[in-house]
Amino acid sequence: MRGSQDCINIGLLGCGTIGSGVYHLIQKNYSELTEAAGKPLKVKRILVKDPYEPRPFEVDREIMVTDPGQVISDESIDIFVEVMGGIQPALSLALDIISSGRHLVTANKEIIANHGRELMAKAAQTGSHVRFEAAVGGGIPLIRPLEESLGGDNILKVMGIVNGTTNYILSKMSSEGSAYDQALAEAQRLGFAESDPTADVEGFDAASKLAILCSILFKRGGTPREIYREGILSVRPEDLENARELGFVVKLLAIAVRENDLISARVHPTMIPDSHPLASVNGNFNAIFVVGESVGELMFYGQGAGSLPTATAVLGDVVNVARNLGRPPISTRTYWLRDASIKPIGDTVTRFYMVLRVIDKPGVLARIAGVFGDNNVSLESVVQKGIGDSAQIILITHEVIESNFMKAKNGLEKLDVVLEIPSVIRVESGSESKSQNA
């Protein structure tokens, strides 16, 4: 019976920023969507908490229900669109839909990142279509190209600016010298940051998205909990200034590198050369940089959030599922059931930027260099800034094993000439040729 009507019936689960955008675009782009999907899309029922809540776009209240059962049990619905966010009740509803062999489009990074394995295993049994383009990179067409167009390549590395809030804050701090608090307040005023910004500024959001990217690109399951994560709270305006002087910019990057059978996956503030394609991605934009063994460097850039960009990605998925109703899914993503072997953060090989506040007297540099040497950390550049009480040393290491660097840092903290180590930021090279040949 499903899919045989003269339109595609949509069940919308959630009707906030994204959901009301989806509803709005279905009305507004009726003819484009009908041509793309082959039949008109029709929102049949909408699950909401409160029909009278204010929404960015006008939505027909007549089709709103507050009981999930009234949507899920509607046999005429062809495609469920889950845009509630959060783990529950979204996960239970998603499992219900998939278990009964029906089709799901979701923008929910949390259920895919944390419960992808469960969802994909179930979908492989029932033949459900499960699509989640909007879960990473908002409106950027990303998941489908990575999954389908690069399926035959061997992906070596991904580096992504996948959180618009932190990118806005860092861009603002960098371009205007604003303090973190000030930039955050501005982001909140513009609607780019939540009133509780923890998930964004502590890197939880980016880690969820990286877990999804890792699964898609490296064909292994994995969860955000296995990903090393460091937020942007420790980044100071002075570091952004120092970075600029050294020819770098600082971005919160989600990085994953395949090294033989291991995957190194981490989210942290990162210095990248100002000539790198990611360096000029500013404001609340997202961009995902991918290196494939054969395809070389790719980057996908666009709006990582926002009602209509995200709703566009959701509708791209809806159109795709609509076109494939009655056909089995192209890929069952059973690779999600394979375990990813995550490399411990201490084994990561990277460069570091470090700032030390020191006592300004002869011999200080020799003692600092000695500690680095004792721990097999070699230095690429060392600059002293300021004199007397404000003396500081700014240095960048060569590529080192992270655990060696951390031992050196511990050693330095014990030196009497070192007053404080106010900043440590990892540095990624711009040249990908090395990883391409690795």
Added chain:
Amino acid sequence: MRGSQDCINIGLLGCGTIGSGVYHLIQKNYSELTEAAGKPLKVKRILVKDPYEPRPFEVDREIMVTDPGQVISDESIDIFVEVMGGIQPALSLALDIISSGRHLVTANKEIIANHGRELMAKAAQTGSHVRFEAAVGGGIPLIRPLEESLGGDNILKVMGIVNGTTNYILSKMSSEGSAYDQALAEAQRLGFAESDPTADVEGFDAASKLAILCSILFKRGGTPREIYREGILSVRPEDLENARELGFVVKLLAIAVRENDLISARVHPTMIPDSHPLASVNGNFNAIFVVGESVGELMFYGQGAGSLPTATAVLGDVVNVARNLGRPPISTRTYWLRDASIKPIGDTVTRFYMVLRVIDKPGVLARIAGVFGDNNVSLESVVQKGIGDSAQIILITHEVIESNFMKAKNGLEKLDVVLEIPSVIRVESGSESKSQNA
């Protein structure tokens, strides 16, 4: 019978740079491709001119044939991969394949751009899968995302760096102050430019790619002949220097803008603000910047040419067709049969950069400004550089109707105080918000 074997049989038409890359990757990434396609890919026959020609990768000569009929008539072949380039015999072979309801993956921008209508009409009748990801942007996943993920959005504008040769030359001229000839010679030495560079430097290659993008994005047929085209030969190192001082960079852009039912489509050197995402796309990289009404700004970046990047895109298509063997194509692209209404170049609204060599005497600027004013061209900035014999005026206009600007230019050429107009380059704004609200 086809598709029922335990592997997917490929007929490779052409085995040069791209073709031998395709062959190489099918051997090298056997397991990844088998997982992606659902069955192993096997190259059954290869059409070549000369089996003994040198190739970038080793290819089995046993399966090479020089008679097209021996490939086309092989009933066991599931997917034909056409990587010969040029119009004939590629077009006839493609039509043969599609007419018999068999499936085609091609990297050939010329047959798609110039004969897309014929090919798509035939494919709509027979149910052939026709894929051409590699025809624009080489390895960048572009056509499929634009076609499938953005099918429901209303695309307003595309600006692309779609020719790596000219981008390499302009980047080199800009970063090192090289003359055009010197940069071209270097590009030829590195294999980024042909010994006859006409198709690239005169913008023919970019116009073909823009015609394809226009069809995909605006859902209308059109050919490169309808596109205004200007190459990079007139761009001088001084212009790149002036651009930098004014906060711009110069790129050969393929631009198409939808304005109600008209499409403005053109290829020409363009000044864009140095903060624009396209401005930092250097060397032989390609990038396509798209503005959708709902999705906002998107950019896709990567290698626009080269054996393995392009072969990766071809294989992405092969995998997609392999997965869909026995199913009708998702879209029949019948929109290609609709006529595009191309706006005459004279009606384009854009800004202009102009350099005038003038006689250095009082009142010159007033006379020049007078000619602009008489033709409804208003000026945004005017700078005089040099004195005496080397006096020149460098100006940028506000947005004007192109035909008005050209009338002003004719008038200026007749002024006795104007010795020469060595350069005119169009200027595109970085702010897309206007076109988004238009």
